[in-house]
Amino acid sequence: MTDRLLPRHQQGARSQQLLTVLLGDYWHLRDEPLPSAALVALLGRFGVTPAGARAAVQRLARRGFLVPVRSGRTTLYAVPPMSRERVDAHVRILFRTDPGQEWDGTWTLVSYSLSEDQRSTRNALREQLRQARFGSVHDGLWVRPGDARPVVDEILGAMGESPSGGQLAIFVGARLPHGDQVEFSSQAFGLDGVAADYRRFISRWQEVAARVGEGIDDAHEALQLRTSIMRDWRELRHEDPMLPPELLGGGFPFDEALDVCSTVYDRTGPAAEEAFRGILRTHAPELADFVSHHTFAAYRSDDSMRRVR
Numbered sequence: 001m002t003d004r005l006l007p008r009h010q011q012g013a014r015s016q017q018l019l020t021v022l023l024g025d026y027w028h029l030r031d032e033p034l035p036s037a038a039l040v041a042l043l044g045r046f047g048v049t050p051a052g053a054r055a056a057v058q059r060l061a062r063r064g065f066l067v068p069v070r071s072g073r074t075t076l077y078a079v080p081p082m083s084r085e086r087v088d089a090h091v092r093i094l095f096r097t098d099p100g101q102e103w104d105g106t107w108t109l110v111s112y113s114l115s116e117d118q119r120s121t122r123n124a125l126r127e128q129l130r131q132a133r134f135g136s137v138h139d140g141l142w143v144r145p146g147d148a149r150p151v152v153d154e155i156l157g158a159m160g161e162s163p164s165g166g167q168l169a170i171f172v173g174a175r176l177p178h179g180d181q182v183e184f185s186s187q188a189f190g191l192d193g194v195a196a197d198y199r200r201f202i203s204r205w206q207e208v209a210a211r212v213g214e215g216i217d218d219a220h221e222a223l224q225l226r227t228s229i230m231r232d233w234r235e236l237r238h239e240d241p242m243l244p245p246e247l248l249g250g251g252f253p254f255d256e257a258l259d260v261c262s263t264v265y266d267r268t269g270p271a272a273e274e275a276f277r278g279i280l281r282t283h284a285p286e287l288a289d290f291v292s293h294h295t296f297a298a299y300r301s302d303d304s305m306r307r308v309r
Helices: 015-026 036-044 050-062 081-094 116-131 149-158 181-189 191-212 219-239 254-267 269-283 285-290 296-301
Strands: 067-071 074-078 107-112 135-138 141-145 168-174
Touching (some): 015 036, 036 050, 036 269, 107 149, 149 168, 219 254, 254 296
Antiparallel strands (some): 107 168
16 A cells, blocks of 8 residues: 555665654654664564664664663663754754745855865865855855854864864855846755755655545555655755745745645644554553654644644
8 A cells, every 4th residue: 555655766765864754753852762672663664674773773872863771671762862952953944834034135155265185174164064054156155145153153163173264264244246146046055956856856745645635544654654755855955055035036846845745744644643653552552652743734833843642
């Protein structure tokens, strides 16, 4: 039944990413540790072998996303506070229903000039700026709408070897000369590629959105569909610079993609939550009632991210 609805490219997804999606949705901000057997069983629903699932759990533990807890001969895993805060911030980005922030028309510019013997620093700075949703005018000049000085300060503070002296300059409150800022943004942030990715997402999932209709009865199918579409949506939102609407131009497909995603995600929510709860009940029945799920609708109605129970 699931193969009929699940987009073909979703098969064989990375198990670590799957588990972070599952915990971020159904075990959001909970500090109770989960039995490793439950985590293995959850990943098993997505075709991950027991050995592969255990390896994924252990890798997430080594990265600090999970913390092992011993209880007799049983190993359990908890999501530590730092991971919960990181997941919570990420969840808020995923469920934003506007394409970008309000904008006062100003920019933050970061300019640097680093010699070849500082290549590692240059590469690290470039990657950090990209992850912080800066756009590249050229290799040594990056821009982001609004006041992003705190973001730049955080990046520089976290780098082990930061540019110094006249090698780096930061300009806050800059205004670009008169011209087509939409075209400028499209080139600096690669918006044509971002828009194409959103359109591919729509094409891939719109049939599923139509089929789920008012809901779905098969709980495990719902869990697979819902987790798969959120994994796709995560990737889109990670690559999207989330620019103010004024910089996107007409026809940017965010709203249509959001409608497709929210339809599939929200309508499969209750059944998917029950599937997660059923798996957990087998291994830790005392924890089953703590399972919950997000919806786009709840986010729209409450900025504090109310939980659906």
